[in-house]
Amino acid sequence: MNSFFPNFVDMRRELLPKTVALKLAAATLLIATTACSSQSRLERHMAKAEEHFANGDFRAAEIEYKNALQIDSTVAEAPGQLGLIYFEQGRQRLALPLLSQATQIDPENAKFLGPLLSIRSQIEPPEEVWKTAKDLLAKDPANQYALSALQSSAMKLGRADEARSILENLASQGNSAGATTALAMLDASSGNLDAAVAILERAIQIDPSYSLAHLAKANLLWAKKDLEAAEKSFSAASAGTAVKPNIILAHAQFKLQTGNQQDAKAILERVAANYPDFVPGLLARARLFTIEGSTDDALELTKRAEQLDPMSPEIAILASQLDLRVGDAASAINRMKIVTQRYPNFAGGHYALSLALIADDQPLQASSSLLKTLSLQSDHIGAILALSNLEIGQGDFGSAEARLLKAVEIAPDNHQASLLLAKGYALEKNFSKALELYLSLAEKIPNDPALPYQAALVQMELGDSDIARKSLETSLERNPAYIPALEQVLLLDASENNFEIASDRLAPLIKKEPDSAILQFLSGKLALAQNDSQAGIYRLKRALSLDPTLRPASYALAQAFLAVGNLEEAQEILNAVIAANPEDLEAIFSLGNLYEESSDYTTAMEHYNTVLNIDSNHYKALNNLAYLLSNESGDIEGAYSMALRARELAPNDPAVADTLGWIAYLRGDFAFARDLLLESSKKMEAPLIFYHLAKVYVALDMIAEAKTTLEGAISLGLPDEEADDAKALIQNL
Template identity: 30%
Template sequence: MSVKWVLLLVIGLTVIAGCGRSPEAQTARHLQRGDRYFGRKQYREAVIEYRNVLEIEAGHRYALQQVGFAHYELGEMGLAFPYLLKSKELSPENLDVRLKLGAIYLLGVRPKEAQEEAAYVLDRDPKRLDALLLVAWAARTPEEVGAALRRLEAARADFEDRAKFQLALASLYLRKQDPAATEAALTEAVTREPKSVDAHLALGEFYVGKRDVAQAEREFKAAADLVPVSSLAGVRLADFYVAARKPDEAKRVLAEILEKVPAYLPARRRLAEIAFTEGKYDESETALEAILTQNPSDPDGLLLRGRVRLARRQPSEAIEDFQKVLKLDSRAAPAHYQLALAQLQAGNLQQAKSELREAIAIAPDFVEATLALGELNVKTGAPAPAIEMLETLIAKQPNEGRAYVLLGSAYLANREPGKATEVYRKFAARAPRDPRGPYFVGLALRAQGKRAAATREFESSLALAPGFAEPLAQLAASVFAEKQPKAATERIKRQIALVPTSGAFHVLLGRAYAAQEQVELAEAAYLKALELEPSLVGAYLALGQLYAAAGKYEQALEKANAALKVRPENLVALMLVGVVSLQKGDVPRAREAYEKALALKPRFVVAANNLAYIYSEYGGDQEKALQLAQMAKEVAPEEPTITDTLGWILYKRGIYQRALSLLQDSAAKLPDNPEIQYHL
């Protein structure tokens, strides 16, 4: 063979090889492999192949759809969502994409969006079962439930032999509060399709609601046995064990899944969640690190890590994680809610309100966000909007007891104790065995000046729960207000005779003695409280305050530190350490205590004021002293000691005119305080 022909042969082979590596050929090869993996339910491998296609052609419609479908099948809804959303944008007529998006919306507490997707599908395919099911699952109001039931009944002849159809009926019967019809439909679903994982899971959930643990476990195990180990049924079995207070069983199930499929994120994520709920934050973060190493953009992993950091009181880091989740999905209501909690912890009240409003705008039925915003409005002096949103929530969900409690407090804050009484009576009527009902009614009656009626309600509360400390405290306070300290003490003693093991009751007794300046008896009562309940923080603090008032600073610090061992984030204990340490002349220790308090609650005015004073008087950061004093003045503008601190700091900085105005104001309000008069 001549050199010329050899050269032509080499060139020809090179061209053929190049054709094999063309973008079109590579795309076809990856798609073929992806479809093969998808058909075998090897979704993780399918994702890799489809993503390879997207590396070549970012807008490939089929690859976008299939990545979304694969993540969906893996239970990774947060990862599936952006791909399905993009796929819908490129192919709005794709009904399968819309149905899966609708299911994700439903999981994300966005029923309106779910209903919109179902409606689009049913307009084009009126007998599409999955769309009918989505309508059923998304129904919230009684009207929506009724309409969904009528729609399903109209389709019964076509689908009654399908387990999914029976499950949808069961969900609607459940919302109509018809347990017999619910159980019948669920049993029919299992009978029609004994190998239906969803049917067994739903029946298991029903038995959980009936508190039939044995039957529930049987159904969850049956579901898990029907599918591959890397399925959500196994994770649901673990969830059941967690709810049944069998965390070791849950961990065993999840460990078995991960032993066989180490890359299965839902199981690893659930282990991280269990560790989080157990307060094992290091263990949770270790599991999350593995998840986020595997997929740095895993929204569920980022959300959970943010919650861990929030629990560790690391709001800045938590905010960063929640914002990452929102970059992936700006309409993730749970992320907005958690971001609000982080902003609240950081002292950013307006940002917190904004995020809560956003969460509610996205998911109007988001109860936790509504309650959080209502409580924040009440605390910040805006009870009127809280009343409006809570009235709306109760109209939608009349069995949400927390809404009644908060609405009552909003009416009290709005100086409408009569309306508060009405709300609390409704709460008491709905939960007649709950001792909080008459207790709250008593608070509202007392706010109206109806002491006798309030006393009867507090006594009723104690009759329901003899160990309930709050109504006893109110009864004692009421008797003290009538200048009958001995009668108050005797009332507490009578309750102690009924519940002698209550540490909280002995703390109340100690306070009663302390109010009568019977220091030794108060000390004995507090010590008895700790003997009964060694982790009772209130008893440690009461003792610490008693010792501090008596000038026994070492003993006061000992009790304050004991309280901090039980609850390291207790602000009262930190303040006690700060005050006593400063009285002892231990400035560094006082400064450290106040700094810790401000780290926990950045706009805590008492700590800010005291720390500003320390920085100013004992050689600290003078700029920081001014900032803290100004912040304290902003939060509590009428408090004379805070006004005095700011005035004195300004005087030392040579800003005399402003200082004089502040010092005159504080001196006028506290004419008997020698230090403030000296500053003037």
């Protein structure tokens, strides 16, 4: 048989043409050579990559691992190490697929499984995280990522006792600082901070260099408000050369949030020098630049972060915030719409979109985004506050109140919720509740001048001017240059003719800041209150030369020009303000006031109607229009309806009470008119109020009161027409 069938290989060689045989031989050699060449190139790139990785040169290592992946994607080390680089740099979305690929190739490699679990624990159901953490701890009992994931998932699943048993067993077997730290965090998550700190001290005794134990202790001490001890623990956590940048970053955040901005900046610069591509560090520095007002530097760092991690929603959020800072709401909206389309279940993206929509004056769309945020994360404090603020602005305090009470319960130390509640109660005329909150907050935040000032405004609404003055003085003790309180106390001083006291308040502030537009404005107002028109106009002009956008100074200057009979210049000032902002309600209202003062009642009413078309609740426009309708148009019932609405909106304003009282007199409701005008006259000594009250006394046949009140009105300086009528009435009484 062997003789019958010759050697097949030999026969094939004989049958093949010589050229073909030569080509096959060459191809075989080429394949072998190529395989050898690819393998050697792979080994060369991997060797270089590992050397760069070991030296901390992640940029060079990244390039070499990418080169290795192009040659052979089936070697776990290449995608795994590249994933670790991205993980260490905070580029989690880039790390996730690479670490997944590495663990599919090598399912037992704990070096990659730990970081992969750390990422997945943020996005996967807690049940899966729990199971994976237990499996990984069986392979690697000291794996810090698995220990942390076990502890956090246990709290979500209500398995603290089971987790404690596992961790205690691990700690007893290997005296593990990591397991002991995880045990401490179980206690911390249950609210037992003192016990947690004690356990962490035990972990530190086991391994004094275990930075995660120091970091956990620092955060717990911070929560306990022991800032000095927290600082020591943060310093211990971030000491040494092998500390991860996220731990150093935590120290910087502590410094920043406890008011030590310069130290925070120095720490962040250290992170930048040692870890130039650490994305969270870039973002932290960008935020710090934003706080400092260095928007260009913040933008540059944000762009660098975007280049490193283009899919990161957190970077997009910061970029949108910077867009808003430079007034580009449209870019912020577009940027965040992309994020919400890409990550529809990311609450932070919807919240950032809502802020951009608010900035672009789109409240309905913003409300929709905020509701979406809360549907994804019901305890999102920022969304609760923003939505409540919108609802309060839209007059829906009922919905806002429920949310804000929940926010106070969730985050009792977040005072913004209480502030919004106080604001809402004040708008609802529930002044007692508003005052209670403002006074409580003023005690909790002893250095904030705004809180006693807000309390003073409520106290004035309640008619307690003496107590309000004390609150204003408290505000100015906290900050003598706090303008809102200063302006209010100057108004009180002027109303009581305490001009010398008022001048003494302003003088040292102006001496310190002679180029302060707002101080020049207040000085001008004070001069006008003393009937010194020349000084008042000069100072108001000075204020506007320092800040042409200071609209209250424009309004006051227009009124000052009107007072000296210069109607044309007064109108010119207000028309310039309206030209810059056609919906400037105060400018339109003030211009209407000018026309009323100059007896052009038709044009005045047109301006008041324009104000009400923009804001139907502008009580001053309602009040003035009601007065003109009753006196000039004879529309008593229409005037009465408007005056009632103004009274509802401003129940403690003496001018509003005077208008409603006068219209009630014209309607023949003398008792109601008397009550209103008496109330008004006690709050403000104005000749027309006294004149109106006297007319009511005459109608009620209260002759003695009428005569005394008429004499008082004349002495205060009644306009000529009303003065002649008052004198005639006195003669006829």
